[in-house]
Amino acid sequence: MRRALLISPVLIFLGCMGPDHISIEPASPRLVRKGETVRLKGHAADRMGRVFVGERAFWTSRDPKVAAVTEQGEVAAVGSGHAVIEARIGSLRAEVGVEVDLVEKLAVDQPLVELSVTDDPVKVPMRALGLDGQPRLDRQITYTCSAPAVARVDPEGRIWGMEPGEAVITGKHEDKTAEVRVRVTPEKKVKATARKN
Numbered sequence: 509m510r511r512a513l514l515i516s517p518v519l520i521f522l523g524c525m526g527p528d529h530i531s532i533e534p535a536s537p538r539l540v541r542k543g544e545t546v547r548l549k550g551h552a553a554d555r556m557g558r559v560f561v562g563e564r565a566f567w568t569s570r571d572p573k574v575a576a577v578t579e580q581g582e583v584a585a586v587g588s589g590h591a592v593i594e595a596r597i598g599s600l601r602a603e604v605g606v607e608v609d610l611v612e613k614l615a616v617d618q619p620l621v622e623l624s625v626t627d628d629p630v631k632v633p634m635r636a637l638g639l640d641g642q643p644r645l646d647r648q649i650t651y652t653c654s655a656p657a658v659a660r661v662d663p664e665g666r667i668w669g670m671e672p673g674e675a676v677i678t679g680k681h682e683d684k685t686a687e688v689r690v691r692v693t694p695e696k697k698v699k700a701t702a703r704k705n
Contacts, residue, residue: 527552527560530595530602538607539575539585540647542682548581548604550595565595575606588612588639611636611647614679614686621667621677621688626695629666632688634679649679659690669693 530550537546550565569577575591577583583593585608595602618633636647651661655675660668667677669692677688 527554527563527597527600529553529555530565530597530600531559532595532602532604536605536607537583538609539583540609540644542585542587542610545582545584546606548577548583548593548595550581550597550602552597552600563597565597568594568596570594574608585610609638609644611644611681611684612639613637614649614681614684616686616688619689620691622691622693623667623669624693624695625669625671627669629662629668632661632665632667632677632679634665634686634688636681636684647681649681652678652680653690654678658692 531553533549534546537548539546548567550567552560552563565581566579567577567581569575569591571589571591572586574587574589575583575593576586577593583606588608588610591606591608593604593606595604615635615637616633617635621630621633623630632651634649636644636649638644649665651663651665653659653661653675655673656670658670658673658675659677660670661677667690672692672694674692675690677690679686679688
């Protein structure tokens, strides 16, 4: 005599469960250079944590002027700000916020630097600022000098006076530029003091 195979109603319920949400990685992407990209991955999953690998996510950006996205999930930085990227799999929806923090301006704290050929090097008075006007100390500024024979500038932004004259130091970060004038004077003369016998 054959025995009836009993299946738990719980197992039947679990077997019929489909995906109920979309999991997105990375969870909070941040881009700091114009054109920089990050690839988002969206997976349909159920409340038990099972991933449905056959389901493909489609993507849209609510603010493409900040962050653009392809249907495959590649996000590119366009402008500073916060953008919401939406993923769709069937009737499911999910969102992830993308922060784009670009340098908006190179600020010059001192338009003219004066030093002599014997002075210690001085730092180029220039800072990279974000949309909020605050310095972005982690952003690299590259420097060039219009007259290397007069003044030398190194990658760290230190200026040496080489010979008397004037030069212009140009700082650049991506498409942002700013200039600082440099005036190099002759060696400082030490005044002699009379000695009393």
